[in-house]
Amino acid sequence: MGWDAWARRTEVEPSLYAADLSRLGAEIEALVGAGARVFHFDVGDGRFIPEITIGPVVLASISPLVHGFGAVLDCHLMVAEPERHFEAVARAGGDSVTFHVEACDDPPRAIAHARSLGLDVGVSCKPETRVEDAVAAAVGADLVLCMSIEPGYSGQEFQPEAFERIARLRDSLPAEVRVQVDGGVNVETIAGARAAGADLLVAGSAVFWRDDPAAAYRDLVERARGVEP
Numbered sequence: 150m151g152w153d154a155w156a157r158r159t160e161v162e163p164s165l166y167a168a169d170l171s172r173l174g175a176e177i178e179a180l181v182g183a184g185a186r187v188f189h190f191d192v193g194d195g196r197f198i199p200e201i202t203i204g205p206v207v208l209a210s211i212s213p214l215v216h217g218f219g220a221v222l223d224c225h226l227m228v229a230e231p232e233r234h235f236e237a238v239a240r241a242g243g244d245s246v247t248f249h250v251e252a253c254d255d256p257p258r259a260i261a262h263a264r265s266l267g268l269d270v271g272v273s274c275k276p277e278t279r280v281e282d283a284v285a286a287a288v289g290a291d292l293v294l295c296m297s298i299e300p301g302y303s304g305q306e307f308q309p310e311a312f313e314r315i316a317r318l319r320d321s322l323p324a325e326v327r328v329q330v331d332g333g334v335n336v337e338t339i340a341g342a343r344a345a346g347a348d349l350l351v352a353g354s355a356v357f358w359r360d361d362p363a364a365a366y367r368d369l370v371e372r373a374r375g376v377e378p
């Protein structure tokens with residue numbers, strides 16, 4: 150489909166990993182009501198990260214609902230051998246796959262593979278990975294994801310070194326490649342992340358661990374919108 154068709158220039162993406170999974174449909178609906186159109190979906194395999202998270206079975210059950218709202222699912226694969234899972238993600242209704250550069254031995258092949266399945270594609274890097282490695286791997290990709298926490302689980306604190314890493318990514322990447330940030334994005338950090346150059350701002354606990362996720366989402370959008378890189 151192409152990111153330009155489905156992501157606004159600045160997009161706050163609720164991360165469903167932090168949602169109350171017993172009420173997932175209702176949580177999604179409330180956020181769509183608040184304006185969310187891109188949902189972040191975290192897949193972890195217990196190998197690349199210690200945690201096992203949610204996967205294609207959950208994705209398949211929510212994708213008709215999400216697509217019915219005119220929204221999309223941006224899938225972050227925190228897994229070893231990510232390419233093995235692209236087809237399952239596509240079949241389950243994922244709209245994009247972002248794989249970790251640390252887990253992939255042939256990024257150009259992975260990017261081509263994702264495209265052949267009709268998926269948009271991103272390349273992610275952990276906090277310790279050189280941003281240059283992510284930039285080199287991202288030729289032909291739609292986005293580069295800068296992790297601002299160690300990938301694994303929601304609710305960790307934003308690592309401030311990420312501001313500079315985001316800025317370096319923004320400077321090194323072609324304008325059409327989006328920069329995404331994931332981890333510890335909240336009312337305190339979102340404006341700085343946007344100012345550094347992030348277009349796609351993933352927020353898990355700052356949305357779902359609040360009394361009113363829709364209001365929390367709107368507040369984050371407001372804070373991001375007021376800032377230009």
Ligand code: DX5
Nearest residue numbers: 300301303304332333353354
């Ligand atoms: C964790 C995931 C994140 C997570 C973010 O590694 O990749 O998407 O849900 O949660 P917060 O926003 O709470 O850091």
Ligand code: ZN
Nearest residue numbers: 189191225331
């Ligand atoms: Zn994520």
